[in-house]
Amino acid sequence: MEKLMREDPGIEMETEEKEPITRPYTLRHLKDGDLFPLLRILKKIGISDCKDAFIQAASEKKVLEQIGMEVSLNIADILIRNMEKMEDEIYGLWSDISGIPVEEMKEMEFGTLPLMIIDTFSEARNTSFFRVLSRFLS
Numbered sequence: 001m002e003k004l005m006r007e008d009p010g011i012e013m014e015t016e017e018k019e020p021i022t023r024p025y026t027l028r029h030l031k032d033g034d035l036f037p038l039l040r041i042l043k044k045i046g047i048s049d050c051k052d053a054f055i056q057a058a059s060e061k062k063v064l065e066q067i068g069m070e071v072s073l074n075i076a077d078i079l080i081r082n083m084e085k086m087e088d089e090i091y092g093l094w095s096d097i098s099g100i101p102v103e104e105m106k107e108m109e110f111g112t113l114p115l116m117i118i119d120t121f122s123e124a125r126n127t128s129f130f131r132v133l134s135r136f137l138s
Contacts, residue, residue, distance in 0.1 A: 021115070023119070024109070024112065026098065027116060027119055027120055030120070030126045034096075034097070041086050044082065049078045054134035067127055068121070068123065075121045076114070079114075091105055091113070094113060094116050
C-alpha cells in the first residue's frame with residue numbers, strides 16, 4: 001500500500017515497487033472557493049460520470065481511506081480521458097491549490113500535473129468536501 005505525506009515539498013511516496021516519487025509541490029486543503037472551478041471542470045468532463053463515481057464510493061459503508069482511493073481511481077480515469085477539453089481550467093485550479101504559477105506548472109517534469117490531481121482526489125482530508133459534492137450532484 002502507498003504511504004503519502006504532502007505537508008512539505010519534496011516528500012517522497014513509496015509505491016509497491018519501492019521506487020520513491022518526489023513531489024515538487026505542496027497541496028492545500030480544498031475549500032469552498034474551489035467548488036465552482038471544480039464544477040466547471042466536471043461539466044466539461046461529463047458530470048454524470050463523476051456523479052456516478054462519487055455516489056458509488058460514498059453509498060457503501062467504507063472507511064474514509066477506501067472512499068478516497070475508489071473515488072481517486074474513478075475520477076483519475078475520467079480526467080485522463082477528458083483532460084484536453086479543460087486544460088485551462090485544470091491548470092488554473094491546481095495552480096491555485098499548489099501556489100505554483102501556471103507557466104511554471106507547464107514546465108514541470110512530465111506527469112506532475114496528473115499526480116497533483118490524483119493526490120487531491122485521494123487525500124483523505126478532502127473526503128468531506130467530496131461527500132458534500134456528491135450530495136450536491138445527486
